[in-house]
Amino acid sequence: MSLSENLQNQADDYLTDKLSVDAKKAFELLLQDNQELVDYISVNKEMQAHYNEEDWSFADKDAEVEGLESYLKSDDAKALKASIKKVNDRFVKESPSNKKNYFSYLAIAASVVFLIGYFVFNDSASNLELYENYNSWQELPSLISRGDVEDTTLAEAENAFVNKNYEKAHLFFDAYIQNSYTVAGTVLLYQGIVFLELNEYNNALTTFNELIESNSLDNSKGYWYKALTYLKMDDTDAAIATLNVLVSDTSNYNYSKAQELLEKLRD
Template sequence: MRLQYGEDGWDFIDEHKNNDALDALETLLKSKEFQHKKKVIQRAGDLYFKNEKSKGVSNKKPQLYFALAIAAALVLFFGILFKDSGLTSTEVYSNNSNWDELPSLVSRGETNAVLLSKGEDAFTNKDYPLAEARFSAYVDTNKEVSITALLYLGVSQLELENYTSALENFQKIIDSNTLDHSKGYWYKALVYFKKGDKENAIKTLEIIATNPEYYKHSKAKEILEALQ
């Protein structure tokens, strides 16, 4: 199927449909919104040709100019449409803020395990102010870096829109020199997406995408491709 402009306007020419993109384009072009725009352009064209004919002007050049004008209008229409159809920062955040992926803390058997347990309970109940207080107390009273505790603390702060503190704690994970340090990049990207800082979010995802061993490597590449 291809789109061709003829004497009666824009029509579909059936050809072999070899991919889903053509099907999507056909659906779009047959939509009520597009058909309405088509009729508006056609009415304007009919009026234009009528005026030119009354002046005794040959309709060959006006028809060519009109066809070019429609083509330009379509380019603008589709350019705006496809630009607007891209993923937004809010959509990326909503699609990837799955806190069920965070590991459980209850059975870790660490010092101050009560703080971790109470913090996790508060987090599960979405009592993020209490969760932040519990995990912050745990992090402050333990010299050894706990990646999981920092994750819970940072996500609690993210939910509270305390972006600066969340970024600081995720940066601590990156600087921890542990096997899980790359998780910090993923959660920093989520912070940037939630606060609408798409530029820094993309830069952070690019770090993940260029390192195959990093946490959420495939997902980062997928999001970057969708944002293009």
């Protein structure tokens, strides 16, 4: 490097804005015909941004941005984004710093007591009656996340489902699943229930099994809805067997409800 120490010091002062107005003007004149000095300034500016713990060096434009951008707009990236968002929301909601949880546990505990009472005094309900107690489907999470306006197929499917038009919902879910790279657990859940409502039991069981085997955080819901399917089929043994799997892990979906239902079925 052939820049003198003096010139480098001036450049450093220039970069940190320590030069007087006149000295700054003089330095900028020097910059006009000294490429080496220009390079020095540019490297040092960048070093300053990268090595300072507060600054950041922004990229303005680059052909490479486009390649990265097109991946970020792909279906694969969108599916990943949706999965991360889902886990994020779940994690944040369940994190222990959220004080509301304590009260919701109390509420759950209270409703458990209530439900146990309910079943004790309602002896000998038939399988179908039991099924009717649980098939409101209001607990299903919405498929449409905020800000995601692109997926009209899913919106149509959910809409038909809510309006209990299961034939129509079935068509939309089918179309969605066939065109998707990965299918979220919640979509499988809806699709299984659509089969259940249409009395296509084998298809319902297959779909719930698919959900159970998936890597979705909701996979244990598959056991619950599979058990409901068996109830509707009036197959008590299979329903009990499925619920037994569910209650083997307290973190499974509807753990307490499953226990109550089991007691009831064993009567």
